[in-house]
Amino acid sequence: MNAASAGGTVRNALSGYNNLSQYRKDTWSTLEEAAERLAAAAAADRPLDTHVDRVQDLIDRLSPIERYWAFPGPQAFQAGRRLFTAGKYTRFSRAVASVSRALASDSFRNGIPWSVAAAITDQLDHPGALAATTPAQRPYFEVLVVEDMSEAQERALRQELRAWRRPDDEFIYEIVVVPSFEDAVIAARINFGLQAVVIKRRFTQHSGRDMSAVADFADARSPGDLMEHSAEDRAELLGRALIGIRPELDLYMMTEITLEDVAASVSHHFRRIFHSREGTLELHLSLLGGIQERYQAPFFNALQKYSHRPTGVFHALPISQGKSIVNSHWIKDMIDFYGLEIFLAETSATCGGLDSLLEPTGPLRDAQDLAARTFGSRQTYFATNGTSTANKIVCQALVGPGDIVLVDRNCHQSHHYGLMLSGAHVIYLDAYPLNEYSMYGAVPLRSIKAQLLALRRAGKLDRVKMLMLTNCTFDGMVYDVERVMQECLALKPDLVFLWDEAWFAFARFHPVYRPRTGMHSAGSLLGKLRDPQYKKVYQAWSEQIRGATDEQLLETRLIPDPARARVRVYATQSTHKTLTSLRQGSMIHVFDQDFGQKVEETFHEAYMAHTSTSPNYQILASLDLGRRQAALEGFELVQKQVEYAMRLRDAVDNHPLLRRYMRCLTTADLIPEQFRPSGIGQPLRSGLKNMQAAWRTDEFALDPSRITIYIGATGIDGDTFKRVHLMDRHGVQINKTSRNSVLFMTNIGTTRSSVAYLIEVLVKIARELDETQADMSLAERAAHEHAVRRLTSPSAPLPDFSAFHDAFRPDTSTDPAVRTPEGDVRRAFFLSYDDALCEYLRPEQVREKLEAGHDVVSATFVTPYPPGFPVLVPGQMFSLRILDYMDSLDTSEVHGLRADRGYRVYIDKALEIAAEGTAG
Numbered sequence: 062m063n064a065a066s067a068g069g070t071v072r073n074a075l076s077g078y079n080n081l082s083q084y085r086k087d088t089w090s091t092l093e094e095a096a097e098r099l100a101a102a103a104a105a106d107r108p109l110d111t112h113v114d115r116v117q118d119l120i121d122r123l124s125p126i127e128r129y130w131a132f133p134g135p136q137a138f139q140a141g142r143r144l145f146t147a148g149k150y151t152r153f154s155r156a157v158a159s160v161s162r163a164l165a166s167d168s169f170r171n172g173i174p175w176s177v178a179a180a181i182t183d184q185l186d187h188p189g190a191l192a193a194t195t196p197a198q199r200p201y202f203e204v205l206v207v208e209d210m211s212e213a214q215e216r217a218l219r220q221e222l223r224a225w226r227r228p229d230d231e232f233i234y235e236i237v238v239v240p241s242f243e244d245a246v247i248a249a250r251i252n253f254g255l256q257a258v259v260i261k262r263r264f265t266q267h268s269g270r271d272m273s274a275v276a277d278f279a280d281a282r283s284p285g286d287l288m289e290h291s292a293e294d295r296a297e298l299l300g301r302a303l304i305g306i307r308p309e310l311d312l313y314m315m316t317e318i319t320l321e322d323v324a325a326s327v328s329h330h331f332r333r334i335f336h337s338r339e340g341t342l343e344l345h346l347s348l349l350g351g352i353q354e355r356y357q358a359p360f361f362n363a364l365q366k367y368s369h370r371p372t373g374v375f376h377a378l379p380i381s382q383g384k385s386i387v388n389s390h391w392i393k394d395m396i397d398f399y400g401l402e403i404f405l406a407e408t409s410a411t412c413g414g415l416d417s418l419l420e421p422t423g424p425l426r427d428a429q430d431l432a433a434r435t436f437g438s439r440q441t442y443f444a445t446n447g448t449s450t451a452n453k454i455v456c457q458a459l460v461g462p463g464d465i466v467l468v469d470r471n472c473h474q475s476h477h478y479g480l481m482l483s484g485a486h487v488i489y490l491d492a493y494p495l496n497e498y499s500m501y502g503a504v505p506l507r508s509i510k511a512q513l514l515a516l517r518r519a520g521k522l523d524r525v526k527m528l529m530l531t532n533c534t535f536d537g538m539v540y541d542v543e544r545v546m547q548e549c550l551a552l553k554p555d556l557v558f559l560w561d562e563a564w565f566a567f568a569r570f571h572p573v574y575r576p577r578t579g580m581h582s583a584g585s586l587l588g589k590l591r592d593p594q595y596k597k598v599y600q601a602w603s604e605q606i607r608g609a610t611d612e613q614l615l616e617t618r619l620i621p622d623p624a625r626a627r628v629r630v631y632a633t634q635s636t637h638k639t640l641t642s643l644r645q646g647s648m649i650h651v652f653d654q655d656f657g658q659k660v661e662e663t664f665h666e667a668y669m670a671h672t673s674t675s676p677n678y679q680i681l682a683s684l685d686l687g688r689r690q691a692a693l694e695g696f697e698l699v700q701k702q703v704e705y706a707m708r709l710r711d712a713v714d715n716h717p718l719l720r721r722y723m724r725c726l727t728t729a730d731l732i733p734e735q736f737r738p739s740g741i742g743q744p745l746r747s748g749l750k751n752m753q754a755a756w757r758t759d760e761f762a763l764d765p766s767r768i769t770i771y772i773g774a775t776g777i778d779g780d781t782f783k784r785v786h787l788m789d790r791h792g793v794q795i796n797k798t799s800r801n802s803v804l805f806m807t808n809i810g811t812t813r814s815s816v817a818y819l820i821e822v823l824v825k826i827a828r829e830l831d832e833t834q835a836d837m838s839l840a841e842r843a844a845h846e847h848a849v850r851r852l853t854s855p856s857a858p859l860p861d862f863s864a865f866h867d868a869f870r871p872d873t874s875t876d877p878a879v880r881t882p883e884g885d886v887r888r889a890f891f892l893s894y895d896d897a898l899c900e901y902l903r904p905e906q907v908r909e910k911l912e913a914g915h916d917v918v919s920a921t922f923v924t925p926y927p928p929g930f931p932v933l934v935p936g937q938m939f940s941l942r943i944l945d946y947m948d949s950l951d952t953s954e955v956h957g958l959r960a961d962r963g964y965r966v967y968i969d970k971a972l973e974i975a976a977e978g979t980a981g
């Protein structure tokens with residue numbers, strides 16, 4: 062088969078995969094079976110043609126991609142192929158089986174199967190020697206070497222690097238050699254095991270091989286004509302391209318010219334530059350050292366060490382080192398269940414090698430610094446009470462009484478409470494509604510700009526402090542973070558941004574997600590603002606828009622003034638939600654140009670105000686380890702998370718029985734067309750390249766690892782489906798539902814078997830529905846059809862934020878053209894502490910009052926679950942639309958609505974008192 066048609070073969074086989082590594086493993090195991098059948102047929106003298114064709118087809122699938130992995134390596138692959146061509150089917154089958162098993166079990170990582178690969182190629186001088194010197198469990202990684210070299214040179218380099226191995230090395234690695242820029246980019250994308258790259262002088266631009274098979278997985282195009290640049294510039298360009306895909310990779314350059322000159326001109330992306338003639342020992346040690354830096358977990362290690370020291374405790378915490386348990390007669394089962402180690406690690410000490418979270422100077426500070434490096438922030442702080450606390454800390458650190466804050470009304474409750482504590486004047490932003498699914502989307506940039514322009518007209522921009530948005534939302538809507546910040550900074554150059562990334566810590570480790578995270582966008586924006594070229598672009602642009610009206614500005618893509626804009630970005634992440642950490646482990650990432658001068662002190666105060674003086678060490682140690690894992694295998698794990706999500710989607714949508722009752726909602730369902738200029742309705746399903754295109758251009762993107770399944774046709778509402786059908790009957794746990802949908806998420810812990818189990822459960826539920834329907838009486842059928850109709854017809858429209866009552870609006874201007882809508886949430890909240898100022902009204906009484914033209918003002922948050930966002934906040938006025946919406950809900954759990962009494966609202970006297978306070 063020629064190369065071009067081999068590319069076609071792979072392309073066809075690949076449809077349905079989003080992860081080339083998975084495809085490769087699956088193809089090897091299919092080849093194992095096919096080779097076994099071929100060998101058996103040959104041994105029994107049966108016809109071989111179909112078996113030979115099948116094996117040939119599978120080899121053709123693997124052949125364009127095998128070169129990007131170290132095991133079994135291109136030479137072993139070619140040698141295996143020769144066994145097949147020579148008709149030595151039994152040996153071929155055995156060789157394929159050992160490779161396939163080593164790949165499936167990952168056992169090649171512990172060294173032993175390398176002798177197999179060596180035996181296949183016959184390339185290692187002492188097969189087995191490697192196995193003997195390689196203790197199992199030594200972490201393994203691969204190093205990409207970029208140089209156009211001959212097979213003999215490649216072999217020599219491999220041997221030379223292997224020769225430096227020592228039994229007490231902490232890690233072990235193998236090399237993958239590629240000859241070109243394009244091949245290097247593809248390898249970085251698809252080989253998760255790569256942790257370091259050595260770029261040498263001689264590499265070509267184009268691969269020279271057929272790349273069509275992998276084109277959908279990696280955009281390997283190199284910038285312009287690379288050969289016009291010097292070797293060092295080429296290395297620099299390649300380094301940048303690789304860091305763009307995987308910022309965690311350790312980059313090394315090997316050059317033959319004056320090191321000092323190169324060192325002076327090469328960017329900080331390179332960890333080190335070596336002279337080729339100096340041999341490879343330095344390189345070998347640096348490779349190991351680079352991994353060691355990411356591998357260290359300073360706080361975890363300190364705690365481990367401390368836990369094994371005998372100590373006498375004359376202090377608090379009787380449980381420390383398990384002391385109050387081991388001698389107990391009644392709670393010994395605690396140790397049986399948890400094991401002793403966790404109690405050995407319980408201590409209240411902040412010295413003896415440990416550290417204080419409130420004033421870290423030792424291993425906790427180091428652990429936070431490493432996290433900052435991994436997550437691309439300037440400072441990172443650990444929080445042991447979840448993002449609920451992290452949000453309050455950031456809010457209190459930056460917002461003072463009377464500051465104006467813009468916030469998504471559907472934000473997590475911690476923002477509401479944080480703003481209330483800070484005494485902020487709040488402007489709520491409305492997300493676009495998805496009435497069909499009783500869900501909200503995200504806040505359109507246009508409405509954020511409209512609020513900023515209104516505040517500018519009112520002369521209040523100086524009081525505007527912060528914009529808080531949730532990215533991504535619970536349902537998976539992802540903002541174009543950099544664009545939002547750019548356009549807002551064009552209107553308010555020192556605006557602070559808080560991105561609530563409670564659900565988005567993993568996003569840093571996927572090249573398509575990363576540009577839409579707060580920290581990456583902050584770095585990228587600062588880079589642009591500092592670029593001298595940008596200054597010129599801005600000058601020309603500002604000339605162009607001079608004199609534009611507010612209406613025109615709303616329609617224009619705004620860019621900030623580089624002389625005035627400050628990049629001030631905070632992101633809060635529930636590490637425990639999407640990466641590895643014990644529950645409540647969160648991080649606050651800071652990228653604020655003004656942090657040192659303006660915030661550090663108040664941040665410290667706010668941190669002290671909300672942080673326990675007895676923080677949980679196990680949570681802190683797990684944050685440290687979660688960071689280590691993300692830095693070393695986040696890329697691999699997030700790709701798997703996405704892959705499994707796509708498999709779940711495919712399984713639901715392609716299953717004839719499931720299709721009758723459920724459907725996965727697509728990007729096109731959840732993000733209206735006007736926010737998707739790319740016009741791509743199902744970005745990832747139509748190829749990674751399409752996902753990249755959509756994520757580059759669209760105002761909102763949908764996180765593919767969140768799968769909202771529409772279940773209206775089952776006649777079962779989301780909450781019942783979750784509690785009764787998934788949890789009680791099958792032990793499947795999910796969190797979010799709406800009236801007619803349930804949300805499933807894959808995460809870095811999701812396995813292929815758990816996806817298969819979920820599909821099995823969904824099929825079982827669908828089968829039961831089929832059976833129940835077949836046995837229904839006429840009356841039951843009518844009731845079922847009614848339930849389906851109710852769930853599939855639109856509910857009452859989701860209500861927008863109505864308005865704060867005038868009594869809670871500090872802006873008392875009578876000119877509606879300049880009056881802005883901010884509300885004093887603290888006053889609205891605390892006034893309700895006086896029972897004499899509140900009363901309860903049942904929903905029908907509220908309706909009567911509204912219809913009679915009276916205002917009714919909520920004294921509390923009113924939050925139905927699901928969907929779980931407040932429909933009313935303290936100080937907000939009821940509207941008929943809000944009542945209609947509440948009437949249409951089937952949920953029994955509504956916080957702020959008492960079944961026996963109704964809604965808690967302010968009496969007129971309260972509003973008079975509030976109005977006097979506001980006027981005063």
Ligand SMILES: Cc1ncc(COP(=O)(O)O)c(C=O)c1O
Binds near residue numbers: 563635
């Ligand atoms: C958007 C958002 N922010 C913050 C939080 C609070 O996070 P944590 O559970 O870590 O306190 C949540 C919790 O669900 C959330 O959904």
